[in-house]
Amino acid sequence: MDSRADDALELLGLVAYVELATFGRFTADAVHAPTLRERQALSRSAGEVLARQERVLGRIEEVGADPLGRMGAFDGVLDDFDARTVPSTWWEGILKGYVGYGVAVDFCRLAADGLDDPDRDLVAGVLAVGERVERSATVIAEAAASDPVLASRLALWGRRLVGEALGVVQRLLAERGAFARLVARTAHDVPDDRRQAWVFAQLTAEHTRRMGRLGLAA
Amino acid sequence: MDSRADDALELLGLVAYVELATFGRFTADAVHAPTLRERQALSRSAGEVLARQERVLGRIEEVGADPLGRMGAFDGVLDDFDARTVPSTWWEGILKGYVGYGVAVDFCRLAADGLDDPDRDLVAGVLAVGERVERSATVIAEAAASDPVLASRLALWGRRLVGEALGVVQRLLAERGAFARLVARTAHDVPDDRRQAWVFAQLTAEHTRRMGRLGLAA
Numbered sequence: 001m002d003s004r005a006d007d008a009l010e011l012l013g014l015v016a017y018v019e020l021a022t023f024g025r026f027t028a029d030a031v032h033a034p035t036l037r038e039r040q041a042l043s044r045s046a047g048e049v050l051a052r053q054e055r056v057l058g059r060i061e062e063v064g065a066d067p068l069g070r071m072g073a074f075d076g077v078l079d080d081f082d083a084r085t086v087p088s089t090w091w092e093g094i095l096k097g098y099v100g101y102g103v104a105v106d107f108c109r110l111a112a113d114g115l116d117d118p119d120r121d122l123v124a125g126v127l128a129v130g131e132r133v134e135r136s137a138t139v140i141a142e143a144a145a146s147d148p149v150l151a152s153r154l155a156l157w158g159r160r161l162v163g164e165a166l167g168v169v170q171r172l173l174a175e176r177g178a179f180a181r182l183v184a185r186t187a188h189d190v191p192d193d194r195r196q197a198w199v200f201a202q203l204t205a206e207h208t209r210r211m212g213r214l215g216l217a218a
Numbered sequence: 219m220d221s222r223a224d225d226a227l228e229l230l231g232l233v234a235y236v237e238l239a240t241f242g243r244f245t246a247d248a249v250h251a252p253t254l255r256e257r258q259a260l261s262r263s264a265g266e267v268l269a270r271q272e273r274v275l276g277r278i279e280e281v282g283a284d285p286l287g288r289m290g291a292f293d294g295v296l297d298d299f300d301a302r303t304v305p306s307t308w309w310e311g312i313l314k315g316y317v318g319y320g321v322a323v324d325f326c327r328l329a330a331d332g333l334d335d336p337d338r339d340l341v342a343g344v345l346a347v348g349e350r351v352e353r354s355a356t357v358i359a360e361a362a363a364s365d366p367v368l369a370s371r372l373a374l375w376g377r378r379l380v381g382e383a384l385g386v387v388q389r390l391l392a393e394r395g396a397f398a399r400l401v402a403r404t405a406h407d408v409p410d411d412r413r414q415a416w417v418f419a420q421l422t423a424e425h426t427r428r429m430g431r432l433g434l435a436a
Contacts, residue, residue, distance in 0.1 A: 023261055027245030036290045040275075043241055043268055050265040057258075072254045 003181075005063070008119045010178035011111050012060050013070030015123055018104045019053035020071065021078050022046075025097040032090055038139060052126045059122055081168050085161055091150060092157050094140055098214075099158055099207065103165035106206045107172075110199060114185030141214045155217040162207045162218075166200055173199070221399075223281070226337045228396035229329050230278050231288030233341055236322045237271035238289065239296050240264075243315040250308055256357060270344045277340055299386050303379055309368060310375050312358055316432075317376055317425065321383035324424045325390075328417060332403030359432045373435040380425045380436075384418055391417070 026046035033039035057067040081100065087093035105127050112123035144151035172179050173196060183199055190198045211218035244264035251257035275285035299318065305311035323345050330341035362369035390397050391414060401417055408416045429436035 020258065020261060024245070024249045027242070027264070028249065031242045031246065036293050037286055039242075040238065040286065040289075043238060044272070046245070047265050047268040047272075050261055054262070054265075068255055068258065071258075075254050 004116065007178040007181055008115050009060060009063070009065050009070050010073075010176060011108065011115065011123065011182060012056050012119065013073050014077075014172070014179075015108050015126065016053050016056040016060070016067065016071040017074035017077065018101070018108065019049050019056065019126075022097065022101045022104075023049045023053065025093075025101070029090070029093050029097060032093075034090065041139070055122070055126055059119070077172070078168065081164050084164050091140065091143065091154060095154050095157055095214075096161055098137060098140065099161040099210070100165055102210050103162060103169070103203055103207060106203050107169050107199070110186055110202060111179055111182040114182035137214060140216075144215050151216060154214075155211070158207075158211050158216055158218065162204070166203060169199065169203065170196065222334065225396040225399055226333050227278060227281070227283050227288055228291075228394060229326065229333065229341065229400060230274050230337065231290075232292050232295075232390070232397075233326050233344065234271050234274040234278070234285065234289040235292035235295065236319070236326065237267050237274065237344075240315065240319045240322075241267045241271065243311075243319070247308070247311050247315060250311075252308065259357070273340070273344055277337070295390070296386065299382050302382050309358065309361065309372060313372050313375055313432075314379055316355060316358065317379040317428070318383055320428050321380060321387070321421055321425060324421050325387050325417070328404055328420060329397055329400040332400035355428075355432060358434075362433050369434060372432075373429070376425075376429050376434055376436065380422070384421060387417065387421065388414065 023046050026042050026049060030039050030042035030046060033042055057071070060067040060070050078100075085096055085100075087096050108123060109127050112120055112127070115123065140154065144154060173183065180195075183195060184192070187195055187198050208218035241264050244260050244267060248257050248260035248264060251260055275289070278285040278288050296318075303314055303318075305314050326341060327345050330338055330345070333341065358372065362372060391401065398413075401413060402410070405413055405416050426436040
């Protein structure tokens with residue numbers, strides 16, 4: 001298998017793992033949702049995430065690779081992030097899912113720009129559908145609007161989350177050559193030694209927009 | 219709304235709630251699955267359960283009723299069962315999902331025989347798809363086959379589970395007239411005072427078959 005095809009499989013494996021982790025996050029939030037309405041909404045979001053993940057696994061299989069193996073290469077990659085960001089309230093858990101997933105999706109999208117079609121199209125499509133998973137955003141935005149103390153606590157928590165999430169991205173770029181190569185193809189006009197800073201700037205800007213949509217200071 | 223239509227809505231609400239609870243059970247088991255393979259398999263089962271549940275909610279909406287309200291009427295109906303059957307191991311949790319869901323599905327199926335079409339067809343179809351959710355069964359059967367101590371503990375746990383599950387059925391029949399009427403239509407040749415015993419006999423027989431498929435004594 002040539003290097004470009006293998007880089008694509010690395011990213012597909014990461015996308016599948018991130019979506020499986022997100023599914024787990026949403027379902028855990030669903031179980032503890034304060035009302036049946038929120039429980040149903042979060043469960044529905046989780047179901048959509050899993051359906052997308054299955055499309056990615058299907059693509060890995062289609063090119064003759066092992067879906068579980070490719071996804072399994074990233075098993076545990078979020079454990080450190082999870083251990084360092086244990087939510088102390090249901091709201092913090094919801095925001096964690098939203099921010100953590102947001103950063104992961106933005107990173108995968110940046111890296112996917114370095115893929116060839118049809119993988120680039122597939123990942124973009126899978127992650128674009130992800131933008132519809134805005135139900136938790138509505139839940140947070142409504143609560144924050146009516147409770148300034150909650151809003152200020154969640155803003156602080158959001159800064160903590162994005163810092164830890166960028167730490168995961170940094171490790172992925174350092175430890176997995178495929179991602180550094182994909183990002184280099186995406187940002188080919190950015191000098192090598194500025195590329196990580198460029199990635200962080202993109203991800204931070206997206207995070208700021210995302211927090212703004214929640215009515216929270218980034 | 220006539221009584222038959224309302225009885226149908228009662229059952230559809232129960233089916234939707236049971237499927238949502240099952241979704242939660244599977245996803246909780248998925249998070250703690252010992253391997254990524256089992257985690258993916260249980261997540262997939264959960265996704266299938268939720269897709270079925272959405273079909274039921276869609277039908278409730280189609281006839282002009284409130285899906286969340288109809289489902290919400292049963293919110294908490296499994297809390298007592300859950301509190302009385304807290305699994306002490308991951309395996310007990312898996313078996314709980316399998317047995318608890320099995321009894322619930324069998325009861326809903328019995329009651330659905332008392333519905334008119336298209337609801338009878340819908341519920342039968344939704345619950346038949348459920349039979350494909352046998353991944354946790356395979357996981358249990360394999361583990362039980364290779365570990366007689368585990369098998370014997372799980373057999374005991376299964377008896378505990380089915381007893382508690384039948385308790386839930388008994389309360390539903392006593393407290394919700396719709397289910398007694400639906401079962402009466404299903405088992406119209408069984409005398410009124412023997413009908414609950416008849417329901418229990420059906421459910422117990424199905425449970426015995428189910429445990430047999432796992433290689434466990436019922």
